[in-house]
Amino acid sequence: QPMLAHKASHEARVAVSVILGESVSFAPKALPAVIFTDPELAWCGLTEKDAKERNLDYCVAKFPWVASGRALTLGRTEGLTKLIIDAKTEKILGVGLVGKGVGDMISEGALAVETGVTARELADTIHPHPTLSESLMEAAEVYYGVCSHLYPSTQSRHGTLVPKKNKTKDTLSE
Numbered sequence: 001q002p003m004l005a006h007k008a009s010h011e012a013r014v015a016v017s018v019i020l021g022e023s024v025s026f027a028p029k030a031l032p033a034v035i036f037t038d039p040e041l042a043w044c045g046l047t048e049k050d051a052k053e054r055n056l057d058y059c060v061a062k063f064p065w066v067a068s069g070r071a072l073t074l075g076r077t078e079g080l081t082k083l084i085i086d087a088k089t090e091k092i093l094g095v096g097l098v099g100k101g102v103g104d105m106i107s108e109g110a111l112a113v114e115t116g117v118t119a120r121e122l123a124d125t126i127h128p129h130p131t132l133s134e135s136l137m138e139a140a141e142v143y144y145g146v147c148s149h150l151y152p153s154t155q156s157r158h159g160t161l162v163p164k165k166n167k168t169k170d171t172l173s174e
Contacts, residue, residue, distance in 0.1 A: 007031055030094075030113035034103035039078055042106035045094030045113035046084050057087040061119070061143035065099050067150050068138070069130035076100040081135035083119065085143055090118040095136070105133050112136075119143045 010026065017024045030044040051058040065071035065079030079099020086093050095109030112122055123140035127133055141147035 002031070002033060004031070004033065028114065030110040032106045032110040034106060036103060039076070039099045040102045041096075041098050042102040042109075043094065043096045044106055044110040045092070047094055047096065048082075048084055051084055051093060056093070058093060059085045059087050059143060061085060061139045063135045063139035063142055063147065063150070065132075065135060067147075068132065068135055069149070070132050070134075071099065073130065074100060074132075079132070079135070081139045083122075083136075083139045083143065085119050090120060090143075091116050092119060092122060092140075097135075099132065101132060105136070108133060108136055 007028075010028070014024050014026045032042065032044040035041040046054075046056075048058075048060060061083045063081045064077075065081070066077040068077070068079070071077045071079055076099060079097070079102070081099075082096040083092055084094035084096075085091070092109070092112040094113060095106065097105055097109070111117070119140045123137060123144060123146070125137060127137045138147050138149060142150065145152070
């Protein structure tokens with residue numbers, strides 16, 4: 001288990017509750033983590049590697065920040081939003097983010113994983129525009145092939161968005 005201040009704070013609240021006789025436990029599904037580099041990295045829930053190791057039936061949906069209006073206005077298009085989605089239930093199993101300010105964005109991903117939000121629910125949640133946080137909604141839209149900020153050839157229903165080989169990172173396809 002990682003040694004994180006926010007994890008320790010939550011564990012302390014659980015410990016106090018147990019001391020007070022409440023029936024609670026510490027069993028998070030989505031422990032958010034952030035690496036404060038430039039750009040930042042953040043993740044919660046299962047990684048793609050975790051899903052593979054558990055032999056889960058999952059899909060990956062990625063939204064590149066080169067298609068984000070807010071990332072463009074900030075001049076920070078090197079980011080990416082990635083969702084790990086259960087192929088049967090469509091629940092969000094994990095979220096990975098790289099880009100400016102993702103440490104402030106990962107909480108929405110943690111809430112989605114912790115509460116069992118589906119890709120449809122995330123895609124249907126109205127996000128303000130233009131913002132970096134709407135990339136979570138956009139990644140869910142990629143899963144359904146309906147992301148309005150990407151060309152149709154770069155997304156497919158329940159498909160994975162990946163860069164083309166031998167092309168620039170701005171050129172995308174299935």
